[in-house]
Amino acid sequence: MSFAKYQDLEMGREALYPGQTMEDQIVRWGFIRKVYGILSTQMILTTLVASVIVFSDSVRDFFTSSPSLLLLIGLVPLVLMCPLYCYHQSHPINLVLLGLFTVGVSLTVGISCAFTPGIIVLEALVLTATVVLGLTAYTYYAVKQGKDFEFLGPALFVSLLVLVVFGFVQIFFPLGSIGSAIYGGVGALIFSLYIVYDTDNLIKTYSVDEYIWASVALYLDIINLFLTIMQVLRSTDN
Template structure:
């Protein structure tokens, strides 16, 4: 009876092992995981808020798409998140500078997402949000379940990286040789599968490999996986709706 009560207490306290060969303190790892998911939740809420403003207030989207100055600002918005990653790499342990840089990264990326959604029907956006939410929750739960049973997904890293490089190059080729409707749908489906793989891979790293000081990078990795999955699904639904 005492052992059962003790086991129940450990589970409720988040102190059970996340995977069979776990050597570190489970409570510390659980605390790290909660911290990362809290950061991701704030990032997603900020993205939804900024995106909703951009979509609902039409002059913002018109400014970025109908004037030369707006186009220049749009290009700056696109490249800013990548520029911010450089100082964030060096200051990811410097509080509160790391959170300030993370905020800039999130807000600028949220504007880009909002502009992508600005000329998309509400039905398509809602379908993409619902499916993204369902997929992320399902894959996250599956990865935790699989890790508990000793499965490891580190082998996916090289394959996913290679697939991502192909995807990026292929998207650049589309600038000069645009795809038709069917091609865009296939591209979106393939991209969705790749980022589903990244969600599993990065969640597995969150459980086993990220150090406690890498909470910013862990949050960024999973946040980008979720956003890219959403944009990929948005591409599929938008092409199907056209």
């Protein structure tokens, strides 16, 4: 196969962003496909695990029977983040840690869905898919036009930190339905912008060896967007 035909197969006829070399286009498209392949597997696993919890009464009762077990499930993904970051370029331990991390997050998603009416879960799922596809398409288009979203990084980090701290405050001083809806709406906005930011990093910043961490970043963006949208819908329904 000639190099020109190989180039067409790998990337089409246009660069991802202005000034990108031909060799980098080929490598970068391969990297992007690998990341989205891993991300798709994570989303399928999350759907399966969450479905088992939602539709199986015995499984749901097991996970919700003890507050300490719920706390442990919530802490597992946070604990696994550290070794996952340290070994995200070490094969095959990175895949093992990624699988455990995804299962841990999936359990949290499943428990959240189990306490939410089915119609709200479906609405949140449709809205999340629409937002993710729309923002992803926009980011690819904008980057091709020369836009840069790296400036969002510091502001998003501070916003996320405030969101997390305020979330802990809610444990001791619960908000009403309106306050919870506002909190969820702000969270949904932050994670929507994170999708743009992390997609921009996927296109231009991540090295080709960071496919695990790139998929983790996008996975967390999508999951948190889904949970915050569901919180808004649940609060307004109440």
